[in-house]
Amino acid sequence: MKKFIISMLSIVLGLIVGGVILKLSGISPLEAYQVMWEGAFSQPNYISYIIIRSTPLILTGLSVAFAFRTGLFNIGAEGQFIIGAMTAAYFGFVLNLNPWIQIPLVMLMATLAAAFYGGLSGFLKARFGVHEVLSTIMLNWIALYLSNHVIFIEGFRRPSMETTEFINPSTSITILEDWKISDMGLEWLSRHEFWQSFMRPPVNAGIFIALLAVVIVWIILNKTTFGFKLKAVGFSPLASEYAGINTRIKMTQSMMISGALAGLAGATHVMGVSKNIAVLAAHEGYGFDGIAVALIGSNHPVGVLFSGFFLGALKYSGQKIQSSLEAPSEVIGIMIGAIIFFIAIPSIFNFVLKSWRKNP
């Protein structure tokens, strides 16, 4: 409960900081927030965009949160996301089976690849004592360049483009993708205004996978001995080793699960939204945003779910102040930074809460 209050207070303070910056750049904060609010909720297609935007953030947020809960700081969600996306794009392109087999299979492969990639950092820490922060940061770049390299595989690359070929339609998890541009679909949608708007963006099944992942992570952490052991290693590696837990294996396992979640984010993104991967000049930030999501959601699966939606909405609607008010959309980045800054210094709130309790 206290964590929840801290998160909410931090969000409010972050919005205030954002407002001050908007004011300094000569834009009315109230007007900007109104544009953002309307840009997020005034039309059904905005809601679907927020859901689409939030899906990878919830999953990478879960990934980071899971590692946090077991005492590891996974900065590598970014790289694991890339590995997941790359694997999904590749196998989604080469394989073409029945969708009921194809979709789970491709998703599983992407998840396994990312689990292996995440597990690598866990193994390096368990076996050689390499701190996971260092190894994951470096592995992020290795993933980025590996992906850029794989894109240029002859046959996989779309001729004379910096992207790959699209995945086969059998790999797509976009909902009613063909139907909504078919004559029948267009006709039906033209009679149903809400759905017409709602279905315009690439609405996909990724959100259900994310919700399922929230439940599974919650169960692992709270209802299984396996999760209990992982958390024990996080609290005190020495004590848990004394209690007979193999800490090395547990660290690796924990990083594998964390990696798998981030890889799943990449897979749903490719299979539901982008349908291919493109050469990256720099990190796109899905994994790094996951750190923010985990922190705002205070590393609780359900908290992560809500903070994922919150950040997704903020990122989606925040861009709109650019075209309508000519405001710098960097304000959103500053706002998120400020929110995390306030979350990271809870002692301020403790101080405020205490003095408020003393003299209400």
Added chain:
Amino acid sequence: MSLKNVSLLLVSFFMCTVFSQTSFAAPLKIGMVTDVGGVNDQSFNQSAWEGLQRTKKELGIKVSYQESKQDADYPANLETLYDAKNDLIWGIGFKMADAIMIAAKQNPKQKYAIIDYSYGDKTPPNVVGVMFKAEEGAFLAGYIASKMSKSGTLGFIGGMSVPIIHSFQYGFMAGAKYANKKITILEQHAESFTDAAKGKAIANQMMGKGADVLFHAAGAVGDGVIEAVKEKDKMAVGVDRDQNYMAPKNVITSSMKRIDNAIFNVVSELNKGVFKGGKTIEYGLKDGAVDIAPTTTKMIPSVLLEDVAKLKKEIVAGKIKIPNNQKAYNSYLKTLK
């Protein structure tokens, strides 16, 4: 933009329409979506926005932009501008080709335009593609490079072996050979548009082999090329924009792509009610959409400048056929005396 500015603009627009006695219409509203480079990328996104701002100043158009942070933002940003009821939506750069295609099909009444991409016969009726005859500017740059070279060896550094880069490459080589048939040209693609360190390494290697004028068409890789040239005090040819400011003593000219002029052209036509949907427009030297940099006049002797001016006239008149791919280049070489 304050209310006062808007009303001022509106008033001036009214005046214009009244005096030119054309029928009254509300000012056009036009938006653009940048690619992930952002609006201050020192390159084509920035140039595009400069073009739109000019339409605001000179034609009273309402303009706005929407920056993309990730490739996945393109559809969402196109939709934001669609919901804002723009008359025309620009996608800047070929990376947006797929997103524009889908949006154009979903919203058949909305006009779209895309820079640097041609859908060929498949162009939807509500989309116009804008391409540049980059080879024409590159030809002039190649001619200058060839005349300025003391060692008789030039270098070309491309980003990737793709058609857009080929037009620079073969235009440049054709121009160089036009000036001096015996000139040697080293060619290499960096397989990147971002890795400046790689550009520097390739540039150093080429200079080691005797090249003294280097031309790049490789985005940010070129920053490294120009840096290397500056260190060794050789000559470089910039691309897209006037890059002389990056090394004022070394960048002798730039093969410019005037995206701003192209955007201005399309928008001012639309302002008169003309929209060439379903087609790809090719802009060249004739339209002022490709050219060599204005700073060239400071960097090369005036005799050479006169030659270049003459060449320009011949190209505009269609007397020189400039190749934009390898096959055309090979047959072009045979026509040289």
